[in-house]
Amino acid sequence: MLKYCEVNGPGEPGEIRNTTPNIEFLNLDGSLLTSWEDVAAITKQLDHLHELHLSENRLRLPFDPSAHCLDFSSLKTLILNRCELTWKQILECAPMWPQLEHLSVEYNQIAELQRPEGVLQTLVHLDLYGNPLVQDSLLSISALPRLDCLNLTATGISAIQFEDAPPGHHTSMFPALTHLIVDQNNITEWSVVNELSKLPSLKKLSCRGNRLVSSDGNPATANQMLIAKLGQLVTLNGCGIEPLERRGAELDYIKMFGEEWLKAGGPGHPSTHFTNQHPRYQELINKYGAPEEGELKKPGPSVLKNQLLKITFTFPDDSSRKPIEKRLPASMVVQKVKGLLYRLLKVPPSDLRLTYTSTKMVGAEFELSNDLKTLQFYSIEDGDQILVRWS
Incomplete structure (x- = not known):
């Protein structure tokens, strides 16, 4: 570590190779080096150097980089x-x-991006944080064949468009990109998210500090919409997306836009406008089934709080015990459900393990793993079964 140590050159010829030949990491931030030739005179003596820090230096460009x-x-x-x-x-x-x-290359003077011709083809991670990018030039780096992670935080972008692919299809651009960071930008339109869904390899997205707003103004709903629109996503804003969370987000998305879907043509051929706005909607309908009329209504908070669900409790490990049917509010937390079962079964809540099955996902079983979450959070619906086991 030679950060801010006023290093101004390589010293005597061969001295670095003779004294510290096995250096793999070198930090020369804020040095007194003036040119890339000075840097090269140091690094040429370090055959094992893998990582080099040269931030806050003003280096004269080399006469012959090659x-x-x-x-x-x-x-x-x-x-x-x-x-x-x-x-x-x-x-x-x-x-x-x-x-x-x-x-x-954070906080430099990078505005217009040009296509890297014959250079940077091995690049896997590119960090452009804090540069005032011309967003229309972003596609100039889209052909980098190995680019896996791209950080565009605080670059001022508000839109991106992949014109080579129609809605619901994959673009040929950024073929290897799995991780995209677009925090603290000016993204306000959901059409931008629709474009991101065209990226063929995208698995991780960070989109904090933008102004993507759902109709109810709830940030949690906006996150659900991101999850539902981006079917391949496994991480959002640094948090893993559990299968149950994805299922809930996608079911809520179907209900949220079901009325609009019906008005646009519904099961037949939805309008082009609707398909452009919701490229994954038909895919979700194929996955879960079309929403029923009662699900399309938008109840107010007081109605939702008092909505009663018919739930059947079954006991797969105790064949002698008959199923129990109860009507429970959708707002009831799992902890209170366990309290109810304690009164019925005399089994301590800490020993209970609850899962549920849905009529819409035959054969699948989902665990109610968080005692503080509501039945609504887990997308439990009228007629579903809760399976009760205990140790």
């Missing part, structure tokens, strides 16, 4: 934050880094 490709031949990670670099300058330097996989 002449230094052997000097950085083992480098995998390069950090160049706050170096006042443009993307064009980065591309000019890129021939020096033939094996680079992780490039961080």
